Each structure stands twice: as structure tokens, then as C-alpha cells.
Amino acid sequence: AQSVTQLGSHLSVSEGALVLLRCNYSSSVPPYLFWYVQYPNQGLQLLLKYTTGATLVKGINGFEAEFKKSETSFHLTKPSAHMSDAAEYFCAVRGSGGSNYKLTFGKGTLLTVNP
Amino acid sequence: DAGVTQSPTHLIKTRGQQVTLRCSPKSGHDTVSWYQQALGQGPQFIFQYYEEEERQRGNFPDRFSGHQYPNYSSELNVNALLLGDSALYLCASSFLEGGQDTQYFGPGTRLTVL
Numbered sequence: 001a002q003s004v005t006q007l008g009s010h011l012s013v014s015e016g017a018l019v020l021l022r023c024n025y026s027s028s029v030p031p032y033l034f035w036y037v038q039y040p041n042q043g044l045q046l047l048l049k050y051t052t053g054a055t056l057v058k059g060i061n062g063f064e065a066e067f068k069k070s071e072t073s074f075h076l077t078k079p080s081a082h083m084s085d086a087a088e089y090f091c092a093v094r095g096s097g098g099s100n101y102k103l104t105f106g107k108g109t110l111l112t113v114n115p
Numbered sequence: 116d117a118g119v120t121q122s123p124t125h126l127i128k129t130r131g132q133q134v135t136l137r138c139s140p141k142s143g144h145d146t147v148s149w150y151q152q153a154l155g156q157g158p159q160f161i162f163q164y165y166e167e168e169e170r171q172r173g174n175f176p177d178r179f180s181g182h183q184y185p186n187y188s189s190e191l192n193v194n195a196l197l198l199g200d201s202a203l204y205l206c207a208s209s210f211l212e213g214g215q216d217t218q219y220f221g222p223g224t225r226l227t228v229l
Binding site for chain 1: 119121146148150155156157158159160163170171173205207211214215216217218219220221222223
């Protein structure tokens, strides 16, 4: 079984401020973890992923996330928000191995960036 | 290199009708997954197709069915449409290597059921 909890359905930050989007997961096997971004009326774009190896993962557009097994977390950060970062962000988990191929998503966090 | 494409972009149907949505995977990908995203929610897994067979299915009724063609493109069919089927339907393609894959999503088809 696998699940994702994203804390906060909405986050508002000022341009230039730190962005922190929280994601906690549950998985009965070692997880693969993903962050996707969705702009209005569009599909999902992959920001970054963790499969194995280095726990600090860098993605596109200056985002990064750190896998913390002890905390079952995979929080997404960006040091300085830009207006173009305004979008909805989804964390997703997939259990490694076996015959489970589906992604399980959180409910998303809508990021607003104020000038 | 074209990404994942989906057609149509928008669709309006009435209750009880049937609908077919189409997806072409990213070049080099052989696996297609379908997701339903209701308004204000995260995507929910419907099923995944690999080698023209349904490999895994989520918690959706039999009204939802699919097909994958030899060129890896896929269709999602929904019969006896309900108002609650109104959603954005997302197709994702991937290629499994070493037990790992990454799903890349298309722009989606917005289905409205009246």
C-alpha cells in the first residue's frame, strides 16, 4: 500500500522568498518519489524524481527535494520564488519492485507568488 | 522529439453516452498509463497498458476499458457516462528499465458530462 500527504492545499509567498512544499509518504517497500507541476489547463510536468542513490535531488527551474527515510518525507524547496512558479504542485509515490507500476498522488498544493 | 499527445482536447457528452479518448506515447516509450483528475484533486490511476495487455488496474468500474495498439498508442473508453465522470483525463507514457521508469504526461482531455 502507498499513500501521499501534502500538507497545505495552498501556499502564498512573495517573489524572492523561499518556497517549501511539504510531502510525506507511506510505502510498504522502498519508494520512488516524484514531484510534478501543473500549470493552469495543462498536463503534469516532471520537476524531479528520487529512485536510489543521493538523497538530495535537483530538478528543473531551480527546485530541489530531499528524501528523508526516517521522516518519510520528500519536501520540495526553491530558494527564491519567481512569478512563473505560480502553479499547482503534486507529490507522487510508486513502490519499487514487484508488479506495482501506478503512481499515487497527493491532493496537490497551489502555489501563489505575490509581487 | 514529440512528447505525449492526446486527443481530443475537450469533449462534451451527455449521461449514458460512450466516449473514446486517444493517446500517443513519447518516442521510445512502450507503456501507457491513464489517470483521472477531478477538479481540485490529484490524479487517480485508472490502468496501465504494456505489450497490448492491461498490466495493472486501479479502483475504477468496468465501464472504463482500454486498448493498446502495436505502435504503443492507446485508447481509453468509458461507457454509460455519469455526471461524476467529468474530469481531466491524463495519459502518461514510460519505459521500464532496471525496474525503474518515469511517467511523462500529456496535456490531457477535458471531459464534461451533462
